[in-house]
Amino acid sequence: MTAFHRQAGSLMSEQVALSSLAEAHGTPLYVYSRSAIEQAWKEFADALQSRPHLICYAVKANSNLAILDTLVRLGSGFDIVSGGELKRVLAAGGQPGKIVFSGVGKGEGEMAAALEAGIRCFNVESDSELSRLAEVAAAHGVIAPVSLRINPDVDARTHPYISTGLKENKFGIGMDDAMASYRRGAELASLDIRGIDCHIGSQLTQLEPYADAVRLLIDMVDRLSAEGIALSHIDVGGGQGISYQQSDESLDIAGWARCIMAAIGDRKLEIIVEPGRYVVGQAGVLLTRVEYLKSNADRHFAVVDAAMNDLLRPALYSAWQAIEPVETLPREARMYDVVGPVCESADFLGKQRNLSIAEKDLLCIRSSGAYAFAMSSNYNTRARAAEVMVDGGESFLVRAREDIDSLFANEFLLP
Numbered sequence: 001m002t003a004f005h006r007q008a009g010s011l012m013s014e015q016v017a018l019s020s021l022a023e024a025h026g027t028p029l030y031v032y033s034r035s036a037i038e039q040a041w042k043e044f045a046d047a048l049q050s051r052p053h054l055i056c057y058a059v060k061a062n063s064n065l066a067i068l069d070t071l072v073r074l075g076s077g078f079d080i081v082s083g084g085e086l087k088r089v090l091a092a093g094g095q096p097g098k099i100v101f102s103g104v105g106k107g108e109g110e111m112a113a114a115l116e117a118g119i120r121c122f123n124v125e126s127d128s129e130l131s132r133l134a135e136v137a138a139a140h141g142v143i144a145p146v147s148l149r150i151n152p153d154v155d156a157r158t159h160p161y162i163s164t165g166l167k168e169n170k171f172g173i174g175m176d177d178a179m180a181s182y183r184r185g186a187e188l189a190s191l192d193i194r195g196i197d198c199h200i201g202s203q204l205t206q207l208e209p210y211a212d213a214v215r216l217l218i219d220m221v222d223r224l225s226a227e228g229i230a231l232s233h234i235d236v237g238g239g240q241g242i243s244y245q246q247s248d249e250s251l252d253i254a255g256w257a258r259c260i261m262a263a264i265g266d267r268k269l270e271i272i273v274e275p276g277r278y279v280v281g282q283a284g285v286l287l288t289r290v291e292y293l294k295s296n297a298d299r300h301f302a303v304v305d306a307a308m309n310d311l312l313r314p315a316l317y318s319a320w321q322a323i324e325p326v327e328t329l330p331r332e333a334r335m336y337d338v339v340g341p342v343c344e345s346a347d348f349l350g351k352q353r354n355l356s357i358a359e360k361d362l363l364c365i366r367s368s369g370a371y372a373f374a375m376s377s378n379y380n381t382r383a384r385a386a387e388v389m390v391d392g393g394e395s396f397l398v399r400a401r402e403d404i405d406s407l408f409a410n411e412f413l414l415p
């Protein structure tokens with residue numbers, strides 16, 4: 001992928017120098033490559049082209065309107081987990097008929113809004129939700145399209161916080177209960193039982209967990225069909241992993257698709273897939289400037305202007321993301337902990353990194369397109385970063401840096 005590369009020692013996004021973007025917009029700054037997003041999305045489209053399919057980008061990975069817009073133009077569908085995400089997708093011009101709605105805690109208002117918009121399917125995660133959805137649909141005089149999210153109890157072999165397909169996780173309906181839920185759902189007049197889905201976790205780099213999960217789902221599809229409950233789609237979820245460091249390989253999407261399709265065989269099922277991280281993860285970087293270099297005892301610290309409120313993954317999951325200087329400059333190399341200004345010892349972006357840097361240098365944190373800006377907060381009353389989209393030789397501001405006054409504009413002094 002050529003989305004980020006070096007030219008005469010300077011790191012570029014497509015044909016734009018990252019240093020010029022930092023100069024123009026300040027730091028911390030998120031930069032996305034439009035072509036990288038398009039290429040990653042097209043890997044799914046190519047891999048699944050031989051079968052009816054729908055790619056529903058998981059909006060929670062990065063919900064910036066310009067990213068949604070980029071995907072709308074490719075014909076993408078969307079996987080949403082809240083009424084807020086529904087609004088964003090519609091604001092970006094997404095087609096309601098290509099939206100699936102996941103999540104364990106859908107509220108009645110969210111269900112009503114999704115029914116009103118006319119979404120493709122609700123991925124229902126419990127019996128109670130099935131009843132609630134039936135009530136809301138009946139009250140609105142419409143029929144809700146439904147898939148049941150199955151918890152297949154397979155180990156995704158990923159970080160425990162992003163593993164979702166084990167029976168101790170809160171997600172989905174257990175294998176033992178699912179048949180009964182389907183029978184109940186089929187009897188509710190305001191529901192149209194269309195599909196089956198699962199999502200076993202995130203950052204999966206092996207095929208076996210997918211193969212195991214899809215085989216279990218297909219077995220259930222066959223049993224339902226024998227009972228006269230015919231499904232028209234199988235939604236295999238997202239979770240396709242990317243390579244954060246050279247030692248871990250990203251999932252091969254063509255191989256993944258072959259494995260899914262082999263398990264489905266010649267059954268007439270549309271394939272829905274919900275990739276988030278894979279589509280945007282490598283397409284984004286976070287630029288940050290070194291404020292201070294300091295040493296405590298035998299530890300060297302690079303204090304930078306981005307923090308855990310901008311990029312939570314290292315603090316939350318001990319995630320490792322590559323950090324490198326934007327310009328290759330003659331500096332002394334040292335082992336640094338790269339830390340932010342937030343008052344928490346968990347506020348680090350990388351530990352024990354060998355870097356040749358000086359104060360005021362610009363750093364690039366790679367693989368920051370997914371679960372990065374989307375998880376940012378205003379902790380320590382820090383304004384959230386600006387976001388820029390690069391397209392060839394052009395760049396566009398797609399989210400302005402927050403203004404501090406706006407952070408407490410909805411707060412009130414006592415009378």
Ligand SMILES: *Cc1c(COP(=O)(O)O)cnc(C)c1O
Pocket residue numbers: 058060061079081102103199201202203237238239240274275276277278370
């Ligand atoms: C988060 C999520 C996804 C996307 O996961 P990635 O690891 O980003 O691909 C897909 N489906 C559901 C239901 C999710 O919760």
